[in-house]
Amino acid sequence: MGQPTEWWRSAVIYQVYVRSFADGDGDGTGDLAGVRARLPYLAELGVDALWFNPWYLSPMKDGGYDVADYRAIDPAFGTLAEAEKLIAEARELGIRTIVDIVPNHVSDQHPWFRAALRAGPGSAERELFHFRPGRGEHGELPPNDWPSQFVGSAELVWTRLPDGDWYLHLFTPQQPDLNWAHPVVRQEHEDILRFWFERGVAGVRIDSAALLAKDPELPDLADRPGPPHPFVDRDELHDVYRSWRAVADEYDAVFVGEVWLPDTERFARYLRPDELHTAFNFSFLSCPWDAERLRTSIDTTLAEHAPVGAPATWVLCNHDVTRTVTRYGRADTGFDFAAKAFGTPTDLALGTRRARAAALLTLALPGAVYVYQGEELGLPEADIPRDRIEDPMHFRSGGTDPGRDGCRVPLPWAAGAPYAGFGSHQEPWLPQPADWASYAVDRQAGDPGSMLSLYREAIRIRPVFGDGPLMWLPAPEGVLAFARAGGSLCVVNLADAPADLPEHTRLLLASGPLDPEGRLPKDTAVWLLG
Known part of the structure; x- marks a missing residue:
């Protein structure tokens, strides 16, 4: 695989939400052709790697996190051959590629789940998932009391089929959970890892990394007030990641886990030398703009990584959370999914000033930094008209949560072009705000005082801080x-x-x-x- 071994310890990694990055064919949806055309921009920004949100075949019931085929690119984005070209072309520019794997669940359109539906209760096909008979006199009650992982949703995580069986889905009903106690599930994912590593991928981001393993009894949550939790951070999960690490080591590839855990000792276990290389640092991401609390978050993060020798990761926003300039311009500058609401007053000038300072703080810290697309442009959270919202989080909240679409609006590239240069022929899949052109790349590139110029210069001189x-x-x-x-x-x-x-x-x-x-x-x- 050539040189480096530990480039990831101090990398600047740029998160690409393909659907909203750049539209190469003008159909309103971002695609791999758009990313390939913008690789020079990413090289000029100076990033070391790109993390792509799921680009696989998907019905898009949850932004691509409902995967129907891990070995195929969704036609909306392009083809597998294009993905291979993109990985190779980026690498020629010194930029590595990290793909997103969603191991907790698949789409209900995945061949395994469709086969399980056809096979019926008690079949071998259903053993790859969590099918159970219901409770109550006629099986009309869900098998247990587990709550949805969509914050603000009062729904349970079971859906009943006409044949009487219920199946488990911690997220939407279109995302059935896999049974990670089954060897076929484990083998398939190791094969998927090899499939992408063989195509030159340098790393994998693991979605919902602490949720895979389930208590085989599937007990009620109310009956288990203390650890171990029936589906969060179970000990048997570490066997999975040790086997994954063995695969990654064959290719000199790296992992970053999405691990939301309040217990720092439990969090650090995922970063032991034979498990994941890195994990996202969500305490820093959700920390308010407060000196004492930021210092505590930094100290805690560095302390919890030190015993296992893993580098910290720093991130201010991503495709799931309110954009930084908006969050920092509000009375509550922290982030909590449960607190999201329509019409929150925001001082964008204040938020932008703080976001500029936060960028320098973040890029000066020891470890790796993730930059979410548009963060380098100072994009604010967009207000999406209610009839255009697509995020299931909005609908599952009964319409009270604005959802995550506001941070997923297509990027502005050229101030004078239709749809701010995102794509020329058709309105983007999410509407751009009226003032989006004022944030366009071409307008900022020549302005030494712009957010883009600040990020370019900061990333360029960041190595002065060393490791x-x-x-x-x-x-x-x-x-x-x-x-x-x-x-x-x-x-x-x-x-x-x-x-x-x-x-x-x-x-x-x-x-x-x-x-x-x-x-x-x-x-x-x-x-x-x-």
Whole structure:
């Protein structure tokens, strides 16, 4: 596979939500042709790898996380041959590819599930999933009381078939859960990993990584107040990831797990040397814009990774959460799925100033950084007309949750082109706000004060921080200041008053102008050489 072994420890990884990145054929949906055409843009941005949300054949009942065939590209995005070209072309530019694997469930259109429906109760085909008879006098009650994993949904996770059997789905009814106690399920996923590694993929992001294993008794949650949980973070799951790691090591490939766990010791177990290489850091992503809480999140993250020698990952937003400039412009600057609501007041100028500072903070920390497409443009969360919302999270909340479509709006590339240059012939699958062209790449590329220019410059000079540890420096209350290798410093002012800069020989980069006295204003960050 050529050179590197541990490029991922300090990489900048760009998340591509294909459907909304760039539309190569003008049909309103982003595709692989669009991504291939924009590879020079990504190379100029300076990223080390691309993480693609699922691009597989899918009915798109949950944005592609309902996979019907892992070895086929959805026709809306292109073909397998195009995917192979994209992986190779990106690699020629020094950019690796990470694909998304969704092991907890498949689409109800997957051949396995369709065969299970045909085969009927008690069949071998149904053993690949979790089929059970119902409770109650006539089997009319669900097999247990497990709640949906869509926050805000009061629905249970069982659907009854005409033949009387119920099947388990932690997410939508169109996403039946696989039975990970079955050897065929385990073998199939190892084969899928090999399939993509053989095509040059450098890594895999694992969706809902802590949910795969289920208590075989499927007991009521109400009867199990303490650990182990019947379907979250079960010990037997680690055997799965150890076997996956053996496959990845054959190809010098890496894993990043989507692991939402409050227990830091349990979280770190996934990052042992023979399991996953990295896992997403959700405490930092959801942390409010508050100096003390950010410092605690950073310290906790570094501490929980240290015992297993794994690098931290830092991320400010993704395809599931409110965009950074919008979140930071609200009274509540944290993120909680349950708190999402229509009509939340937002100060975008304030949010943008904070997001610029947060970008420098994040890119100065030790570990890997993930940048969600459009974050480098300072895109805000979009208000989607209710009749255009597609996200199942909205519908399963009874219409109270605006859903996740607001952070998935197609990107603006050219201010003067139809649909801001996303694609020229047809309205995009989600409507772009009226002012979307003002964020266009071509408008920002020539503006040294733009968010895009800030990200390009920050990523370019980020190696100055090296890969050593972080050391906090004395600083006034509300100010974060730390040193990294070679005398490089990062200072972020979250206090109300301007802050004096520490002794330094050179100002490398600032998220905004200093005040007339050379002090660091509120909601501003700088990189310095000591």
